[in-house]
Amino acid sequence: MTTIHYRLRCEATDPQQVRELISQLHRRAHELAFDNVEDLIELEGDACDYRHDEQSPHNWLLIQSRRHVTDPLEPARHFGVIPVHLIAFATHPGPGCEAANFGLCRYPEFIETNGRRIETRLSAWHWGSFCKTRYAGNPEHGGQANFRRCHLAIVELLHRAQRLGILETVHDEAGHWDNQQLIAGIFGLDCVA
Numbered sequence: 001m002t003t004i005h006y007r008l009r010c011e012a013t014d015p016q017q018v019r020e021l022i023s024q025l026h027r028r029a030h031e032l033a034f035d036n037v038e039d040l041i042e043l044e045g046d047a048c049d050y051r052h053d054e055q056s057p058h059n060w061l062l063i064q065s066r067r068h069v070t071d072p073l074e075p076a077r078h079f080g081v082i083p084v085h086l087i088a089f090a091t092h093p094g095p096g097c098e099a100a101n102f103g104l105c106r107y108p109e110f111i112e113t114n115g116r117r118i119e120t121r122l123s124a125w126h127w128g129s130f131c132k133t134r135y136a137g138n139p140e141h142g143g144q145a146n147f148r149r150c151h152l153a154i155v156e157l158l159h160r161a162q163r164l165g166i167l168e169t170v171h172d173e174a175g176h177w178d179n180q181q182l183i184a185g186i187f188g189l190d191c192v193a
Helices: 015-031 059-065 143-163 177-187
Strands: 003-010 041-044 067-070 078-081 085-092 100-106 110-113 116-119 125-132 167-172
Touching (some): 003 100, 003 143, 015 085, 015 100, 015 143, 078 110, 085 143, 100 143, 143 167, 167 177
Antiparallel strands (some): 003 167, 041 085, 085 100, 100 125, 110 116
């Protein structure tokens, strides 16, 4: 599979600062070669729970907003943590490519499960997501040119997140993230900070 995985993180305590950072990322997404960039959404409370409205047009974004914490008594066990505040948007890179979601969420300090209270240790704003781009390279979707356009639009948006100081990690199975200078030269992208 060719998938790009990424995590965003922000230590800001003021939601307005987080809102401004994600707004800047959202504006940059509109400048890139995405087929579509959805509106920025901000949700709080139960509206952040993907189970609240399974018909929501934001369901995949909400599913991806969950974080997982390890059970301190059984380390092989994990629990999903639903955000309490979400500021995010979805992009649609192109044919054959999954939606790529970007944002930041604040999570509760504790979750209650099976009569136990478990500390989440998620004190900052976080986002963890991935986008499978492999099928964008299929001939019926435009081949390698479409794959490069889709994949590199995501890479470039992650570079903007890096310049904004909110990028935590990237794992790019296609290797484009690790070849920033080469990709910038070949495709004329604004990759270098």
